[in-house]
Amino acid sequence: MPICVFDIAEDGTTTVPQDNNLTGDRVFRWWHFDLADPLLEAWTREHLHSIPGGALIQSKTRPRCDTFEGGLILNLRGINLNAGQDADEMVSVRIYADEDVLITVRRNKVFAIDAIRRNAEAQQAPASTAKFLETLIEGLTDRVDQHVATIDARTDHYEIALEDKNTPMPRDLPENRRSVIRLRRYLEPQRAALSKLSTLDLPLIPETVSLGLRELANRAAIAVEELDELQGRLISVQEEHDGNIAQSQARHSYVLSVAAAIFLPLGFLTGLFGVNVGGMPGVGSPSAFAILCLSMLGLGAIMVALLKLVRWF
Incomplete structure (x- = not known):
């Protein structure tokens, strides 16, 4: 029925009880x-009040x-270290503690337990329920x-990596952002x-243990603050990558725009002189093609000068 059950003495020694x-x-x-x-619900109804018993068998917890x-009714979460599972999908442990009994219930393996x-x-073993809680939370x-x-x-x-603006966006950056969000969801409560x-x-928590619990609560607060900072830093990294990509695309568009501005009149001339109708100037002159090419080269130079004059590049 239970995964394990121990009677624990003052010196931390244990025995496995023979009674229920x-x-x-x-x-x-x-x-x-x-x-x-499947027998857990019946066991809690037999041995516990409905309030702590119900808390131990809830399917979803925070x-x-x-x-x-x-x-004490206590629900906690820990990093999921089970093989093949995401670490940030935190595992839960449901706890009911009194001075002479401590009950823990888990859905997935909790490595701290x-x-x-x-x-x-x-x-x-921890020598009291309070020391057990302190050890588990630690x-x-x-x-x-x-x-x-x-x-x-x-x-x-x-x-x-952002010092090189050509560095591509890390593939795992979005997953790390989601990981921080999921962790904070549980670690803040x-x-x-x-x-x-x-x-x-x-009575079950003496002052000596309470001091340790306060230090652990402070560490939990620091972890939440670090997650808040990491969330902001990861957003900043992604925004900078997005900005670098936008700048690169803008540069490419700029080059294409300059090229289009230069070649647009040249394309018009080649199209005009390429029409196959009578009356085209220079059809009978062997130097007409050279004159057209030189004229287009001069026009291109004029377009470059005009674009520089208006500070397009």
Whole structure:
């Protein structure tokens, strides 16, 4: 039924319980479920009030932090590190915590929780529900910081490449812009949720843990601010690329316009003298063609002089 369940003692040692009670005889019992478990809804109805139970099985969530009868309802998001999936399609973890029980539910694998699970199997679990939350949030925040730093490094590369105005627009620039938008969609409410969590006055969160939570809330706020900055920088990069393309097209159009202005009267003359009707001057003169060519060359020179006079180039 659950992915894992541990009774966790004060020193971080763990045992796997043999009963199905919500709580155990140690500091707290950790239940970890997959949202796709068909028995999960019945389990929550049996063991939990409908409000925290319903929060754990919601199909769609956004980051939140609410208290319930001394306990804590918490939804968080983390970077999606699962193979073949986009990192910015953030994975969710639904949490209900009290002093003697902690329940986590995930839809996709959450690597920060998986790290805690491995530590629990190695008898090094967080020693309280508050420490568990701090460890989990720190793991999620570390991965967010790393991913934001990766996007920041790409943006630096885009900006350096712009020193050469002939640099083509990076193919992954639009995808990075969309990635920043998707990340901010979840991280802004997560920042608010962590800020609220860090200020809660609950028995299950001692002051020593609250200090750490405040630092993590500050890191979440910095990540959101960096995303805001990255969004502006990526827009600026794209606008500069668009401007360079527009300037290049304008230069090409300008050259074509100058050429058209020079050759338009010359084309008129060649068309006029090319008509096949009687009475055309110079038809019987062997020097007529040379005179026409020299006249057109002189006319071309006059057109160039006139265009320079009016400052077309």
